Amino acid sequence: MQNNIPILKLGDFLLVTIQMDVHDRTALQLQDDLTNEISKRRSKGVLIDISNLEVVDSFMGRVLSDIASMAKVLDAETVVVGMRPAVAMTLVELGLSLPSVVTALNLERGMELLTQRLGRKGNG
Amino acid sequence: MGNEESFRESLRLRSDKDVSKARVLISQWAVRQEFSVIERTRAMTAVSEIARNCVVYAGGGTMYVSSLYHEGAPGFRIQIVDQGPGIPDVDQSMKRGYSTGGGLGLGMEGARNLCRAFRVESNAGAGTTITMDYWK
Amino acid sequence: MxxxxxxxxxxxxxxxxxxxxxxxxxxxxxxxxxxxxxxxxxxxxxxxxxxxxxxxxxxxxxxxxxxxxxxxxxxxxxxxxxxxxxxxxxxxxxxxxxxxxxxxxxxxxxxxxxxxxxxxxxxxxxxxxxxxxxxxxxxxxxxxxxxEELLEVSTPVVELWDGVLALPVIGTLDSSRAQVVMEGLLDAIVQFEAKIAIIDITGVPAVDTQTAQHLLKTVTAAELMGAECYISGVRPQIAQTIVQLGLDLGGMQTKGSLMSAFQQSLNRLGLSIQKIDNKG
CATH class of the missing domain: 1.10.490.130 (Globin-like)
Structure with missing residues (x-):
């Protein structure tokens, strides 16, 4: 059995770092854990770092989309960061463009983007 | 000299853990044959799709990987064999959006886009064999 | 013997x-x-x-x-x-x-x-x-x-500004070349931490269905990585072929020239170019 993916609290945000290979069940578990955590901590933003992930197939793509949509319902923004070039190309060839997922190049950019988006929301 | 032995490996596919193992096995083949990162990622992703289909829809099966040469270029052949219900309409299953389970319905067609050659042999009630070839 | x-x-x-x-x-x-x-x-x-x-x-x-x-x-x-x-x-x-x-x-x-x-x-x-x-x-x-050298040499990625990359494509984009071009651009985005990438096709003689698909793939992949992507240098003839062939470039932001793509990039980064006032 794979260990659950840890969810770290980073200021107002939650940070999830996905490791090299993830079993399907572990990915679904993350979906559960993350929604619970968002609700419990009233988090406004979620960063999912996939820079270690070598494969995003249609299943993993759906998990990422679902997490983003679920977080939205719970009033939190999700940014997926660090997608590798080869993974991005493969996803496109697979026919997936993850329209509901906001992406950023790396963790730092993801933080900037979240802060910016949340700031805009707060002001508006 | 130049007398490379053809090499074959197999892996039982029964659960999502085995789908992970299938990805790792293909990654090793691609690294051994010095495939580029993008080619390795394509192969791992395609295998992930087909191996999962096998576990989810056919109740499991077996994956075979063997070396091949295509017009002198080295590569490998992946075969995923199951004894499941078979695919009633192969052509239909290759269409975008087709799905019998909870997926996005990209599995088969997506995997086909990610390999050099793709073949499906299926008979209703007699299982399915999917063959995917990769070469440099 | x-x-x-x-x-x-x-x-x-x-x-x-x-x-x-x-x-x-x-x-x-x-x-x-x-x-x-x-x-x-x-x-x-x-x-x-x-x-x-x-x-x-x-x-x-x-x-x-x-x-x-x-x-x-x-x-x-x-x-x-x-x-x-x-x-x-x-x-x-x-x-x-x-x-x-x-x-x-x-x-x-x-x-x-x-x-x-x-x-x-x-x-x-x-x-x-x-x-x-x-x-x-x-x-x-x-x-x-x-x-290999020819393929690499003919598709250099250049940094126009901090976070802005340009890829001037010269010659026909066939499949094997498109592959090299795309991979090169995506790797450069990571390497330079680019926010915006401009693919300039002024030097591409013709755009057919295949070329358009390659461009679209690159743009989508770059966006998945978190970068914005513009296509510049679309000449009138190419615009006509694109429409006549019924190619869908809906997902792409196209610009007439590299200059206007660069201006747009600076806008996006909150920067502008000003004339220096020498009289002061």
Missing amino acids: KKIMELLSGDVSGVLSKWISLQRNDESSSLSIPEDEVVSQSTDFFKLFVRAVASGKTDINDPAWDETLTMLREVAIYRGQRGLKPAETATFVLSLKEALFEVLLEKGRSKNLLEDLWSVTVCVDKLGLFVMSIFIEKREDVIERQQ
Whole structure:
């Protein structure tokens, strides 16, 4: 059995770092854990770092989309960061463009983007 | 000299853990044959799709990987064999959006886009064999 | 082979000088390598050859021939690098046959003359084939490397501004080139931590369905990585073909020129270009 993916609290945000290979069940578990955590901590933003992930197939793509949509319902923004070039190309060839997922190049950019988006929301 | 032995490996596919193992096995083949990162990622992703289909829809099966040469270029052949219900309409299953389970319905067609050659042999009630070839 | 050996050991220097003079007199030879190189290569090779023959093994795949083949390989590479023609390299080995024949005819006069001639022929021909295969192998390496270099050189990614990359594509984007172009751009986005990438197609003569698909794929992949992507340099003819072919470029932001794409990029980054007021 794979260990659950840890969810770290980073200021107002939650940070999830996905490791090299993830079993399907572990990915679904993350979906559960993350929604619970968002609700419990009233988090406004979620960063999912996939820079270690070598494969995003249609299943993993759906998990990422679902997490983003679920977080939205719970009033939190999700940014997926660090997608590798080869993974991005493969996803496109697979026919997936993850329209509901906001992406950023790396963790730092993801933080900037979240802060910016949340700031805009707060002001508006 | 130049007398490379053809090499074959197999892996039982029964659960999502085995789908992970299938990805790792293909990654090793691609690294051994010095495939580029993008080619390795394509192969791992395609295998992930087909191996999962096998576990989810056919109740499991077996994956075979063997070396091949295509017009002198080295590569490998992946075969995923199951004894499941078979695919009633192969052509239909290759269409975008087709799905019998909870997926996005990209599995088969997506995997086909990610390999050099793709073949499906299926008979209703007699299982399915999917063959995917990769070469440099 | 034993017989040849006996003959050779009798007159090693005689055969060697005969062989060297044959090489020198060869008409096809432009001899772009120095005379003393020819002599020293021939002398070294001949020593190894005599030793291999002395082993009594006629099959050049036998370990007894290893040293000879290694030397021959070096000779082939050396000559190939200096631009000698294949025929000139082959002559190095094949002229040895003639030198050996002459010795056989002069001194041999044996009952087995025909047999001896035959074994010399077989052996030297095999060496000749070996040297040619090395020669061709090296040539192919060179061609392959040049092709790769050409692909890389023709698609440089340049940094226009902090976080803004441009990829000026020149020439037709066929599948294999598009692959290299796309991978290069995506890697550069990571390397330069780019926010915006501009693909400039001013130098692309025509856009067909395939090219459009490659562009669309690159743009989508770049966006998945978190970068924005513009296509610039769309000429009127190309705009017309795109519409006439019914190609869907809906997912792409297109700009007429690299300049307007760059302006748009600066806008996105909250930057602007101002004229310096010198009167102040």
